[in-house]
Amino acid sequence: MNKIATPIPEDLIRKMFRRFTEEEIIPRAREMDEANEFPRWMFEKVARTGAYGIRYSPRVGGGGGNTTQFCVMVEELARGSMSVAAFTAMQCLMGTNFLYEYGTPDHHERLFKPAIRGEKVASFALTEADAATDLAGVKTIARQDGDEWIINGSKTWITNAPCADFFTVLCQTDKSKGLRGLNFFLIERGTPGLYVSKKFDKLGTRATEISELAFTDVRVPFENRLGKEGQGVSNLMRMLGVIRAMTAALSLGLARAAYEHAARYAMERTQFGKKIGSFQLVQQKIANMATEIWASQLMVYKVTEMIDRGERPLKEASMAKYFASEVACRAADEATRVFGAYSYSMEYDVQRFYRDCRFLLFGGGTSEILQTIISRECGVF
């Protein structure tokens, strides 16, 4: 038997999800957006590919993939629908990661494994009315009472909350310790005192649902604290690079979709008896989009490569996320200009890109805060 090179796993994942996106997502993307609700059928379709377990070990039913492969997957999904990519990312990473690392065997059997099979929806609650990137401002309190925790407070802008079966919630256990007094807690839907608001009406990503959570004397067992006492923030920081790389990959997927639509249209649409793609000002837009997308791509996958080597490239991940999300917004904007009045029609997809790209500007940290972080990393603060 002769040997030949085995294929590159990233390429296989990309091909697989490119086709999945083209066959399953793109034909239904508009419909999902218009329905303005969580498409559970699509959530289950994605689940059947094993996507939600891509980052986790085959021992727990995962795919054993790395961050690069995870980002390739969400990039391809985002090319079809930012909503689908967003809830997939939540299910793969933030919603399940702490449960995977710190959950009990019972949590694994009852919640984690069903979640990566797509039988349960996971969510992650960090942001509060007065706290987001400013974690020290978290006011949701968990107080120990015997072998239970009693949780009080509220969270907002929680992706998947209206349909989630369980939440990983950042709470303060000891205000005096500042960031070291923060911990993650598992709260299951149906726990008395947990209130889930009705979903927000949003500009974009209309097929993911976002709402508020409120906790009034919510009692959870002691083992629902995910991680060692006081380690919440440091555990989160370990994941932050992946979150930003992933958000950058989502941005890349959307930018590519906007670019591809614009490039195709430029070669179809005629004005003054010529394809609009023959006009230099249109060519400039296409060239800029393509160039910036390439730059984003290099940044995103350089960062994921570093993460996969075991490094913690927080500065680079912040740069990649900042740059890629801005590129996505510019690409969506330029695409609408190439489409002219048609971009204003709900019949075309560019309007959806234009709305969805705004999600990228704040998810994973706003551009402004990221610039502050990058500058600080550069020694200027």
Added chain:
Amino acid sequence: MNIVVLVKQVPNTHDVRIDPKTGNLIREGVESIINPEDRHALEAALGIKDRLGAEITALTMGPPQAIEVICEAVATGADRGILLSDKAFAGADTWATSTALGLAIKRIGEFDIILAGRQAIDGDTAQIGPQVAEFLGIPQLTYVRDLEVLEGKITAERVLEDGCERIEAPFPVLLTVLAALNEPRHPTVAGMLRSASERAPIEVWNAADIGAKALDVGFLGSLTQVTRTFTPKEARNTRHLEGSPGSVAAQLIQCLQEQGIRLGE
């Protein structure tokens, strides 16, 4: 039960464009994909495996990068994958291809069912299935849109030009299937990542491995040769048809007839 699924890697012909200046195919940027109908063949095999249990072997012949379709088949649920890859196989027509595939199937061993797509989108010949069946001396059922596996035999619904027939065949049997047969599943992430690893149950065989002689396979073993390729049709030359409705109708019917299209048949 043992099932062999024949798959092929093809260029996505939807992406194929012609260079307007040279008339050549532009292959750059054209994605290689698993032949669409072959996915339905694989799904049919997986369906049988789900219901009755089966050992599925995916087999393809192609250049080294065709390993991707074998990875995909294994990632979707095939138990084993074999790529026939050798310079000696290059340039094969359907005669030489069916020789290589037939020899490989003989080496795989016992089998009950061979499944393949009706035809591949790059060639559209639909010849490989019947030729492999004849090579192996087993019955063939082509254009299958429905099938049922029973004890030691299979019944299939074949699409005819003007209807369909239900037909029964004993094992071993070869079927070529239509897209209408089923809805193919996607591979899984875990399967894909495993298929790209060293542990994957995938083998690569060359001509010697299947006992083929250089003159039996590839270009040298082919009975037909391509002598010329050319672009069928230039940009549209709009022809204006004028006159009374009746005359315009007659002109149009005549024009299309000249292009080999007869309306109303």
Added chain:
Amino acid sequence: MAVSIDVDKCNGCGMCSRSCPYLALVIEDKKAKWLEERCTLCGACLESCKFGALTGEMPTREVPDFSDYRDVWVFVEQHDGALHRSAFELIGCARGLADDLGQKVAVAVFGAEVKGQAQDLIRHGADRCIVVEDPGLAYYRTCTYTHVLGEIIRGYKPGILLIAATHLGRDLAPRLARRMGLGLTADCTRLSIDPEEKILLQTRPAFGGNIMATIVSRFSRPQTATVRPGIMKALEPDATRTGEIVVEELDMAECREFTHVLECVLQEKKRADLAAAKIIVAGGRPVCSERGIEVLREFAEAVGAEVACTRVVVEEGFLPVEHQVGQTGQSVRPEVYFACGISGAIQHKAGMDGSRYIVAINKDPDAPIFGVADYAIVGDLFEILPALTRSIKGS
């Protein structure tokens, strides 16, 4: 024996072993050894030995003498004794080829009772009609037909054999070709004789119709091709033509049939989806009326086409959404697309400009649809379509 090793000259240097891509030459006890079962006779080793120890002769490929293979044959497809429409087309095509070669056209027709068709085949251009009648041939079955056609070929040695590229023909031809060792070209749309070599040039579309390829069969006879129905021209029947009718008796017991037909359902054409349609008749805003849809449907029925429309027709409620072609509907690439009263907005063109031939009918001579049309008709679809329907029904 193709490779031999002179053990006296061999010093076991291993050069030959390294030259072999198949591990068919190994060094054992300091001498080269040839493993016949792994050798593919590729010839890679022949120049490798510096000591003259390895010699061999690789088989070469020769074109056999086919001088006793002649005439152009057509396999005639019939169902229940009725000839398939492709039969006359193939005979018409074969006639031209045979005339170029100075040979005859022969046809083979099998069935339970088909002798009565022979005269008709001769009138359409056949010189000779080989008839095989047997109750077992009433209904097409792969192995039975392969056996009978194979025996006929073996006996008569045709130079060329044409089979219609129908479902039946594409089931039969590859099976037959494999059994008889024939080169086979599928789904040809053009056939001609090479003026110098006197061989059959078989032209067919490939890569989804993006290119055409011309293929020859130099190494086997008959040169066999399946031919796409509806392309070749049948000859006008000529009642004065004469020909020979031969009834062949074959021993059907020799043929092994595996399959068993349980049921055959001939059905009315089901409503196919637009993507698979050969002909599509599509209407735009002007067909938004009961009368408009009726005119469209009547024409579509007459030409065996699927009905399609633009977005506005769906929105006005005249056709369900599965008929919509364009950016938000389906993309189609039929053989012929009739755009009736469609202005040709870019979102509609995006869904249909891959069609092989586009016929545009529109009142507005400046409608953008004419830019992508092969045939442009400036006029009212309510006059043009009924005229077309009448012409087709009348013919």
